[in-house]
Amino acid sequence: MSKMKAAIYTGIQEIEIQEVERTAPGPGYVTLDTKQAGICGSDLHSYFGHWNQSHTLAAGHETCGIVVEVGEGVTEFQPGDKVTVECFSHCGRCVYCRTGHYNHCLERKWVSHNVHGGFAEYTTAHASGLFKLPDSMSFEEGALVEPLAVSYRAVAQAAATYQDRVAVIGGGTIGQFCLAAAKAAGVKETLITVKYDQQAQLAKELGADHVVHIGETDPKEYVNDLTSGFGMDAVIETVGGGQNFDTALAIVRPRGAVVLVAGYFEPLEVNLSRIVWSEAIVTGSNCYGNSGMDTDFQASIDLITSGKVxxxxxxxxxFPLTEVTEAFKVAADKRSGAIKVHLCQ
Ligand SMILES: [Zn+2]
Ligand SMILES: [Zn+2]
Incomplete structure (x- = not known):
């Protein structure tokens, strides 16, 4: 069995390259030669110890690579295919899979269950999570499909149309992609709240109509002025924490939509009377599935190849994979100017 390099958490805010066994893919699984992988907000939660860390297996789920080996029973993919990967596997048979809600699959597992994910020279992933990419798509674009699909679904959950003004709370990757997906969907007007200058700059480049720098401007006052007291038709909350949920409820109009697509680690104190009074429709957004006749993943691939995002x-x-320690430091401290940090091979 050959060896490969993999990035492994060794403690809180510690990740390093180790030599690990490269094993053959089991039944239903595929091995990719990893080309590019993004560091996700959820990876940073593991890095900081908010979520479980594996001390033996590489994490990483925003992955693009080339298939090099397929396990028993895999017929849809073969060596040489350029692919990207959803973060979970699904069975294809249960009631949720059969009705297009495969993100709620009864047998859902982490796509690299008990194997190495994308922060390794070779990624092993369940074939149910794989999507073939067009030749025209770069590895970098391929590794951005996953976070775009998360945002695409969040926008779809808000069901926003040209009549709607959409606010996005948070200028990180998911927030920026929510902005881009809302623009691509043709909504009337977009607003995004940001904390860092690089986030403000990018949001402007992506065509945000209103960029609200929190700390300088109160989003509630801004929206109040902008909408003459009405509020936004839809608010997508990408940051987490009670204060941001509270802001979302404060800036949404009566009967508007609030979509939560953030990590929450502890129970929050929120004044739920706001929901009673406003009749706001509050919902979550869980990874991706089918929001329309296409999967959110395929729609996101199309948004990138068509140039709409x-x-x-x-x-x-x-960074090269070998500089993973530095890459996580940069990704974890947004004062570095970071939005999305990639590991390349
Ligand atoms: Zn992610
Ligand atoms: Zn299923």
Whole structure:
């Protein structure tokens, strides 16, 4: 069995390259030669210890690579295919899979369950999570499909149309892609709240109509002025924490939509009377599935290949896999100017 390099968490805010066994893919699984992988907000939560860290297996789920080996029973993919990967596997048979809600699959597992994910020279992933990419798509674009699909679904959950003004809370990757997906969907007007200058700059480049720098401007006052007291038709909250949920409820109009697509680690104190009074429709958005006749993943691939979303604008830093320690430091501290940090091979 050959060896390969993999990035492994070794403690809180510690990740390093180790030599690990490269195993053959099991039944239903595929091995990719990893080309590019993004560091996600959820990876940073593991890095900081908010979520479980594996001390033996590489994480990483925003992955693009070339298939090099397929396990028993895999017929849809073969060596040489350029692919990207959803972060979970699904069975294809349960009631949720059969009705297009495969993100709620009864047998859903982490796509690299018990194997190495994208922060390794070779990624092993369940074939149910794989999508073939067109030749025209770069590895970098391929590694951005996953976060775009998360945002695409969040916008779809808001069901926003040309009548709607959409606010996005948060200028990180998911927030920026929500902005881009809302623009691509043709909504009337977009507003995004940001914390860092690079986020404001990018949001302007992506065509945001209103960029609200929190700390300088109160989003509630801004929206109040902008909408003559009405509020936004839809608000997508990408940051987490009670204060941001509270802001979302404060700036949404009566009967508007609030979509939560953030990580929450502890119970929050929120004044739920706001929901009673406003009749706001509050919902979550869980990864991706089918929001329409296509999967959110395929729709996101199309948004990138058609040029409707200029995804690579989000990538501020690129490191070789061997510099993973530095890459995580940069990604974890947004004062570095980071939005999306990629590991390249
Ligand atoms: Zn992610
Ligand atoms: Zn299923």
């Amino acid at each position: 200029d995804a690579t604008k989000l990538v501020t830093h690129r």
